[in-house]
Amino acid sequence: MRIPVRSKREPGIYGPNAVSFPAYVTGFFLVGMPLVVITIFSFLSRGDFGSGVIRKFTLEAYRTVFFETDLMGNSSFNFTYLHIIGRSVLLAFTVTLICLIVGIPTAIWIALQKKSTQRVLIALVTIPFWVNVLARTYAWMLLLSEGGLFDKLGSPVLLYTSWATFIGLTYAFLPFMVLPIYASAEKLDRSILEAAFDLGASGWRVLIRIVIPMIRFGIFAGIAIVFIPALGAYVQPALLGGNKVMLIGSLINDQFGESRNWPVGSALAVLLLAMTGLILLSTRRRKLEFAS
Numbered sequence: 001m002r003i004p005v006r007s008k009r010e011p012g013i014y015g016p017n018a019v020s021f022p023a024y025v026t027g028f029f030l031v032g033m034p035l036v037v038i039t040i041f042s043f044l045s046r047g048d049f050g051s052g053v054i055r056k057f058t059l060e061a062y063r064t065v066f067f068e069t070d071l072m073g074n075s076s077f078n079f080t081y082l083h084i085i086g087r088s089v090l091l092a093f094t095v096t097l098i099c100l101i102v103g104i105p106t107a108i109w110i111a112l113q114k115k116s117t118q119r120v121l122i123a124l125v126t127i128p129f130w131v132n133v134l135a136r137t138y139a140w141m142l143l144l145s146e147g148g149l150f151d152k153l154g155s156p157v158l159l160y161t162s163w164a165t166f167i168g169l170t171y172a173f174l175p176f177m178v179l180p181i182y183a184s185a186e187k188l189d190r191s192i193l194e195a196a197f198d199l200g201a202s203g204w205r206v207l208i209r210i211v212i213p214m215i216r217f218g219i220f221a222g223i224a225i226v227f228i229p230a231l232g233a234y235v236q237p238a239l240l241g242g243n244k245v246m247l248i249g250s251l252i253n254d255q256f257g258e259s260r261n262w263p264v265g266s267a268l269a270v271l272l273l274a275m276t277g278l279i280l281l282s283t284r285r286r287k288l289e290f291a292s
Helices: 017-042 060-066 080-111 115-130 133-144 162-185 190-198 203-214 216-231 235-239 248-256 262-291
Strands: 067-069 075-077
Touching (some): 080 216, 115 162, 133 162, 133 235, 162 203, 162 216, 162 235, 216 262, 235 248, 248 262
Antiparallel strands (some): 067 075
16 A cells, blocks of 8 residues: 655745745735835836826936036036945945954853853843934933033043044944844864864864854854944934934935925935845855855
8 A cells, every 4th residue: 555645845935835825915015115215217208296206217316326417517426425325335334344343252251151141241241232223322312412421431422423423333233243243152062172272273263263264154143133233324314413414314314304306315225235235145145155
């Protein structure tokens, strides 16, 4: 008697197809649809009286981003928006670098503690998530303002400066760097580290030649998770920096708000989306290269 063998089906991304269906639907409506709408808006014309859009296909929004026209009708390359984008990239890169320098030793140190101690330390790392981001940002405003803690310690008033924006972004995104690196560092084989030390390797050599390669996937994940939201951040530059230094997030908000130019704001958002997509693709490629 032959026993029927069930055909094996490949599971979906999040598991069997039936289980992953709600995730697909949620992702489509909450992530995919807004991106599609923004992309469509970037190819439409500005609405009457500067509000909304009208259904008239045009590339005027992208032309406005990259080119400018003088009173004589001559067009020239527009570096204004590119400078703002470059400034945002530089700030996001600096924040990511500082988070990486602080996050790697912090995550490794937590991973080398006892399990009970690890749980306490991870809880301390995640405590900022228990408070709304606006409340945390307003708390930093009090600390950095005139008469605040930093002012009483002899520091110059940093509120409404680029330094305040940098401090706020670093504070906000540091846990996002620590957690994925910790998830990788937790799996470190301590016997390999002990063997390296027994063979005479220095601490720096063990860190660079053994530890870093073993936690590289956590590092890649942390870089992507920190750099992408820092690139388009709005709350910290607006509240801590006072929007004195224009960044891409504030620029997009102004286009949808004060300027009432939805197509240009959408075009800038699409460019930001393209940049983050390239970052994710490059990160994934690096992961595949290391995995192979």
